[in-house]
Structure formats: C-alpha cells, structure tokens
Amino acid sequence: MSTEVIAIRLLTAIAIGGAVGYERKYNNRPAGFRTHILVCVGAAVISMIQANLMNNILELSTKNPNSVAGIKTDLGRLGAQVISGIGFLGAGTIIREKGTVKGLTTAASLWVVACIGLAVGWGFYSLSIMAAVCVVITLVSLKKFENRFLEKSNLYRMRIDYDDQSALIGDELQKYFLENNIKVKNIEYLIEDEEDYNEEHYKKNNHVSSVYTILVPRTIRIVDVLTELGNIDKLDKVFLI
Missing domain, CATH: 3.30.70.60 (Ribosomal protein S6/Translation elongation factor EF1B)
Structure with missing residues (x-):
C-alpha cells in the first residue's frame, strides 16, 4: 500500500469522523469532535493493517506455496475486535439521570463511525462517503423531525x-x-x-x-x-x- 493511498484514507477518515463529531460537540454530547475522529482513524488503521497482512500472505503464498499451507487467516477478525471495543467506549457516553437515559445517540454514532472507518481503511470510498452523509442527515435533519412529531x-x-x-x-x-x-x-x-x-x-x-x-x-x-x-x-x- 503506497504512502499516497494511506494518506488519502487517513484524511478521509478524519473528514468523516470530524463531520459526525462536530454535530455531537455542537449539541454538548459526551463524545465530541476529537473522539469521533480518533475512533474513525483508529478503525481505518486496523482495516489497513488487515489489508496489508492479506497482501503479504498472498504474496508469500505466490512465492512459496508450501510455506503457507498451515496458515489460516480471518479477514474480519481485526474489524470485529474494533466493533467489540467500541462497545466499551460507547457505554461510557451513556448517562442515567433522573429516570432518563442519555447518550444512546452518541454511543450509536461512535459505533457507526467505527464501521465507516473500517470501510475507509479497506478503500470503499463511495460506501464510506454515502454512509457518512446518511449519518449526518440522521443526526441533524431527522432530529428536528423527531422533536416536532415524535417527541412525547x-x-x-x-x-x-x-x-x-x-x-x-x-x-x-x-x-x-x-x-x-x-x-x-x-x-x-x-x-x-x-x-x-x-x-x-x-x-x-x-x-x-x-x-x-x-x-x-x-x-x-x-x-x-x-x-x-x-x-x-x-x-x-x-x-x-
């Protein structure tokens, strides 16, 4: 993976994480601008590590077919660990106060940002950008709809x-x-x-x-x-x- 590709993917992760994090920070949520950027970048890094490992194994298998006969790899294992780890971070944003629970939306935004970061790391730019747009629309525009028509x-x-x-x-x-x-x-x-x-x-x-x-x-x-x-x-x- 070239340096240019790594830079593009990291910058894309920063932009997407920052866009979602800005909305959370603007609404004074526990996890804001920098937290979402770090989560998205971290997930992207894990995906790139997984992609590089896969390329190395494929290259090794091409050069020495017999040497990789006993090697087993799971392309989704590192990504799955990222999603599991985000659960602990998201739990820290959930607050129970006066009979109400706050922070669920922020926890969900951290989780989806991690998922998008994984997609960015694998190079799925179209999927990542469209998903980020959907997330921002959900957090900003649908909040007004919810407050007007669904608020109890x-x-x-x-x-x-x-x-x-x-x-x-x-x-x-x-x-x-x-x-x-x-x-x-x-x-x-x-x-x-x-x-x-x-x-x-x-x-x-x-x-x-x-x-x-x-x-x-x-x-x-x-x-x-x-x-x-x-x-x-x-x-x-x-x-x-």
Missing part, C-alpha cells in the same frame, strides 16, 4: 411566585410533578426590581420568584397544570413566560 413531551418555562416562609412548597411542587410525570429541567430564582413590586410588602413576606423549565407529557394540557398549581394556597402566582 413539550417544553415550557413557568414562573411561580410564592412566600418563602412556606418551607414545604418545594416538596409540594416536586410531589405534583412526580405524580404527573412532569420532568424539571432547570430552576432559576429571580430578584425583581423595586419598580415591579412593592418592596416593603415582599420584604415582610419573604417573597420568592422562580422560573421552572419543565417537560410536560403531551397527554397533559399545560392549562390544566397552571390551574392545578394555582389552586395551591401557598402559591401567589403561576404563569408561563
């Missing part, structure tokens, strides 16, 4: 005003969210300007304003959520922002 929850930002003297209000909110399978993505606490509220009143009552970013199942109307939360005596105001 809607994202809302909801402001809640309440009296800080109600020490158990957080527990009541958490209980309500759990009972209705509503996931809290983020909580922000606000400090209001004096122009918006009566300072003496809210100092006296230890008023607190917070913004909840929540994921509400599509089977539940956000109007019902606002109404039910508004019926809690300890809450002053509940509204979307």
Whole structure:
C-alpha cells in the first residue's frame, strides 16, 4: 500500500469522523469532535493493517506455496475486535439521570463511525462517503423531525411566585410533578426590581420568584397544570413566560 493511498484514507477518515463529531460537540454530547475522529482513524488503521497482512500472505503464498499451507487467516477478525471495543467506549457516553437515559445517540454514532472507518481503511470510498452523509442527515435533519412529531413531551418555562416562609412548597411542587410525570429541567430564582413590586410588602413576606423549565407529557394540557398549581394556597402566582 503506497504512502499516497494511506494518506488519502487517513484524511478521509478524519473528514468523516470530524463531520459526525462536530454535530455531537455542537449539541454538548459526551463524545465530541476529537473522539469521533480518533475512533474513525483508529478503525481505518486496523482495516489497513488487515489489508496489508492479506497482501503479504498472498504474496508469500505466490512465492512459496508450501510455506503457507498451515496458515489460516480471518479477514474480519481485526474489524470485529474494533466493533467489540467500541462497545466499551460507547457505554461510557451513556448517562442515567433522573429516570432518563442519555447518550444512546452518541454511543450509536461512535459505533457507526467505527464501521465507516473500517470501510475507509479497506478503500470503499463511495460506501464510506454515502454512509457518512446518511449519518449526518440522521443526526441533524431527522432530529428536528423527531422533536416536532415524535417527541412525547413539550417544553415550557413557568414562573411561580410564592412566600418563602412556606418551607414545604418545594416538596409540594416536586410531589405534583412526580405524580404527573412532569420532568424539571432547570430552576432559576429571580430578584425583581423595586419598580415591579412593592418592596416593603415582599420584604415582610419573604417573597420568592422562580422560573421552572419543565417537560410536560403531551397527554397533559399545560392549562390544566397552571390551574392545578394555582389552586395551591401557598402559591401567589403561576404563569408561563
């Protein structure tokens, strides 16, 4: 295998791994730009090693037919070991948090990048490039389709005003969210300007304003959520922002 061929295959692996890795890095996934490049290049190197070994065995068998009578080779063995090894790397990107599992797409992208890298190493450029295009389209374009038509929850930002003297209000909110399978993505606490509220009143009552970013199942109307939360005596105001 010539130096030019090796360089072309390695650069192709870098380009394909970088294209997929950039999308993962852009979305703040555990395995990003460099990780995908390394996986793709490593897989390509393994394929080229396997290809060179095959060529060496064929050359040896041509020159000395009797010397290779006992040699057995499996062209897919090294590639299979790469795919098995990627399983451990992919497992490291999977995170279980608050009853949800994250990182499966990143783990899958690492696996498919390794497969493409193997194809690049063997010199299947058309297959590699078309596969890379399909992967990027899946990660970028189909994500928008999934979020719009297949997502099971809607994202809302909801402001809640309440009296800080109600020490158990957080527990009541958490209980309500759990009972209705509503996931809290983020909580922000606000400090209001004096122009918006009566300072003496809210100092006296230890008023607190917070913004909840929540994921509400599509089977539940956000109007019902606002109404039910508004019926809690300890809450002053509940509204979307």
